[in-house]
Amino acid sequence: MIEVKDLCRKYGKLVAVDGLSFTVDDGEIYGFLGPNGAGKSTTLNMITGCLAPTSGKVTVGGHDIFEEPVAAKRSMGYLPEIPPVYPNMTVREYLTFVARAKGLKKKSPDGKDIKSEIARVGAATGVDGVLDRVIRNLSKGYRQRVGIAQALLGDPDVVILDEPTVGLDPAQIKEIRELIKSLGGDHTVLLSSHILSEVSAICDHILIISGGKLVACDTPENLEASFVSASVLDLTVKGDPAALGNALEPFRENGEVTLADNEDGTVAVRLTSKGGEDLREEVSRAMAQNGVMIFGMSLEKASLEDVFMELTAEEDREAGLVVAPDSPVPDVDAREKKRRSRGFSGRPDDPGTLLFDEAGEPEEEKDGTPVGDEENAPDEGGNGGE
């Protein structure tokens, strides 16, 4: 439904969006993820025709947004980063204006007349109780809802939402997320956010951009699976130390084993498998054979946050944001080597591909290590989670 090809946008010498290509399929909810300043809003503004690209092409519903703008925009509803509302108008007047601008009529045989559409989107977004209030007097959350309501007017096939839950309280966030989820299937949704939990909870697919480039495109599950770290298994066990030593002996060859005594007489064991295998079954068997009791076991896996941090940190390294080799940094080398061993193609148009560099080849080992960029860190709770 949405096809973006080699999209590029420059502001003078600054390249905000650099050769972006992706396809958003019908009826799917896509999350557009990236740190602040990654180019999310610029990309969405180009997709919706608000901003002209330096080069590249965008088609919405088969219509080129720049050559057939009216046809393309008819099938699209857009909520920009700042809700585009007129403070002097009442909610009803505002929605009536947008409905008219979208070509809705006073009376329509298919039931999509202005009055019924306003009632529908008002009920869906929870603004039906404030339809006759002046927007200036509404809270930020309600203005956001009004912005979403205007995007849904006319029941467009494609709904594009730029940070739709900003400014909402936790209860409102939950409602809006439910609303967006309910749009899936009948509508194609492209949702921009830097809140990871929001994206993973709502979206069928995730597009991650950093530094204006697409760095990943896949389902949340596949992204997490692709980035499983060197498998780390944490155990709490109790038993004879010699027997425990025997049980753990086979695992020392292909990994690391650390032990620590707990105050309650149990032993905390951490098993790190360099190969990344899931060791739970083998460990259970070895412990049982040696008469060691297992009180607890947990496998540490990469979260979407890990994926996001790693991919965006990679772009930072490419951009030259590196620190001295002796700086304390997270260990990403093991994960990176593992990713490379999985043989991603690196083609920009290949969904499910994790991009390494422009040439399609995994990037070379670089000296130095990524900066723990506080500004680019994902804001999980900053905007009020559920």
Added chain:
Amino acid sequence: MNAVYRKELKGYFTDGIGLILIAVELAVACGFMWMFNLGVYKVSAFEYALSPVSFVYTVAVPLLTMRLFAEEKKQGTDRLLYSLPLKMSGVALGKYFAVLTVLAVPAVVMCAYPLVLSLFGAVNFKSAYACILAFFLLGAALAAVGMFISSVCAGPGSAVVVSIAFFLANYLLMSFEDNITGSRLASYLALIGVIALFGWLLYLMTKNSLLACGAVCVLAAALIALNFVKPELLTGLIPGVLSAVSLFRPISVMATETTFDVKAAAVYISVAVFFIYLTVAALERRRWA
């Protein structure tokens, strides 16, 4: 276009600015009618009263046009207009026609004034209504200029200041053209100033000093050549130019001569079309900014 027109027109009457300006314009027209036609001078021609009323436009039109696009930009609603299935020409025309409607109300009401005057003596209706039409067309031309200024300004405040300054300067040209000298030396000096200004603007736009200096030299050489080849062209040049760019002058002339100037009406319509075109171009250009 219809959606934008209805929204803008409703806005003018909801926040009262439209009604206030209509009332002020009619009150000022009444005042001058009393002064020229009924009270002091007792002239039968309504056109005399209408000429000074055009001064109201220098403030009224900027107040109507200042928010058209500058406020959209300021409050972020321009994104909505760009993302809706509307053509920018439709958006500009919708807003422009809303301003025209507000300006048309006092013009229509003023049509009753000659009828009132006819109760006191003979009135040349043809001339009076022709002048009201020209008065409305002047408003239409100024509205297009004001809309363009609004489309290139960052906020309504700067738009209203720039518009009032521009319209006042244009209004005052009427006084200048009568008093300024038309001598060849004055024209010569004025053109040198214009060439220097052009060179400076060219440098600001291109940052190419060689190009700017080259352009200034070529134009200066052309001016010197003109001075030798056809010096008579320079005589009376400045008053002529000022007269040509003064939008308020034709109304003044029509009022005193009580004749409808078709050429002036064509100029007003041309100015309106040209600035609407510029507005649409400025809106399209914003996508590239």
